[in-house]
Amino acid sequence: MSERRIQEAISNGYEFKTNEYFNKSFNMIKENGAFLILYAFVCFLISIFVGVLPFISLIINVFISFPLMVGFALGVHKYLKTRDSEFGDFFNGFDHVGPLAVLYLLNMLIALFFLVPFFMILFGSIISSGLIDTVQIEDVIENIITPFSISMITVMIILGVYLSVSLRWAPYLVVFNKFQPINALKTSFKLVNKNLFNQLIFLLLTVLIIFGGAIAFLIGLFVALPIILVADYFAFADVTGLNDETSEIDDLGKDLV
Numbered sequence: 001m002s003e004r005r006i007q008e009a010i011s012n013g014y015e016f017k018t019n020e021y022f023n024k025s026f027n028m029i030k031e032n033g034a035f036l037i038l039y040a041f042v043c044f045l046i047s048i049f050v051g052v053l054p055f056i057s058l059i060i061n062v063f064i065s066f067p068l069m070v071g072f073a074l075g076v077h078k079y080l081k082t083r084d085s086e087f088g089d090f091f092n093g094f095d096h097v098g099p100l101a102v103l104y105l106l107n108m109l110i111a112l113f114f115l116v117p118f119f120m121i122l123f124g125s126i127i128s129s130g131l132i133d134t135v136q137i138e139d140v141i142e143n144i145i146t147p148f149s150i151s152m153i154t155v156m157i158i159l160g161v162y163l164s165v166s167l168r169w170a171p172y173l174v175v176f177n178k179f180q181p182i183n184a185l186k187t188s189f190k191l192v193n194k195n196l197f198n199q200l201i202f203l204l205l206t207v208l209i210i211f212g213g214a215i216a217f218l219i220g221l222f223v224a225l226p227i228i229l230v231a232d233y234f235a236f237a238d239v240t241g242l243n244d245e246t247s248e249i250d251d252l253g254k255d256l257v
Contacts, residue, residue, distance in 0.1 A: 003177065005241030010190045014239050016198035018205065021238070025231035029223070032079050036226035039075065039090045043068050044222070066100035066171045067093030072226060073172060073233035080243065099174050103181040107167065110185075111160070118156050165203055166192045172236045191239060202235065 029036060046068065050060050075090035093100065166189045173184035192199050206228045213224025237243050 005244065006177070006187060006191065009239050010187070010194055013194050016195045016202070016235065017238065018198060018202050018235075021202070021231045021234040022205065022227070024234045025227050028076055028079075028230050029227060032076070032085060033223075033226070035075060035085060035087055035090065036072065036230065037222050038087065039071060040222045040225045043071075043225075062104050063097055063101050066104050067091075067097055069093070069229070070096075070100070070171045070175050072229040073236075074175065076230050076233055077176075077237075077242075093175065096175050099181055100171060103170055103174055103184060106181055106185060107170075110163065110167075114156070114159060114163075118152060161203070165199055166196075168192070168232070169236050172233070173240075176236075176242055177240070202231075206231075 046064065050057050050064070053060065070093040071090040074092045075085055078089045078092075079085040167185055169188040169191060170179075170181070170184040173179040173187055174181060177184075179187060209224045209228055210221070213220035213222075216223075
């Protein structure tokens with residue numbers, strides 16, 4: 001949990017052991033999978049319920065999205081420390097709802113900062129083409145779908161993925177290291193980009209796991225989501241030295257057949 005370890009990782013780099021993180025995640029599913037899968041199912045039900053609420057769903061998501069996401073890490077962290085866990089441990093992210101809500105809003109502002117210019121360009125192209133008065137959807141689509149707009153969309157997708165990967169550890173830094181939201185975003189960006197290539201390999205594996213879970217329908221996704229988020233927790237813990245004071249993380253699964 002040492003801030004010194006984090007600064008060393010930013011300054012000197014670090015080894016990112018993708019296979020090891022996923023192996024530990026699979027072993028954790030074997031040891032404590034019932035709670036993890038049940039929690040994924042509960043998160044799914046909450047998201048469905050919130051999603052059907054008109055108008056206020058965006059506001060509710062500000063306060064629940066990150067607390068629910070970090071719940072996987074908090075539940076596993078407690079289990080590693082005590083070899084015991086309760087289902088309620090997975091909801092301890094709500095103990096940090098204030099800073100996590102601020103962090104969520106900052107993420108939204110960052111996304112808007114990059115998206116607004118994009119939509120302004122598209123809207124400008126519609127106005128300049130004179131289609132704003134015709135209300136012919138076919139003509140609008142024909143003038144929007146151009147090589148330029150397609151390249152813009154491609155750039156926005158790549159940028160969105162890049163920012164999502166780079167900033168994804170900010171909630172962990174808020175919860176485990178007590179960072180302020182802005183500092184957490186900056187630190188996450190620096191940490192991830194210090195070894196971006198291997199971080200992107202990690203992302204590719206997560207996409208493959210999600211795809212495999214989707215093939216197995218919802219039940220597969222309830223397993224895939226914990227595997228991914230628990231692996232990401234192990235990656236964060238390893239890079240930041242979160243569990244340096246204990247060897248339990250390294251011993252995880254050694255007693256499994």
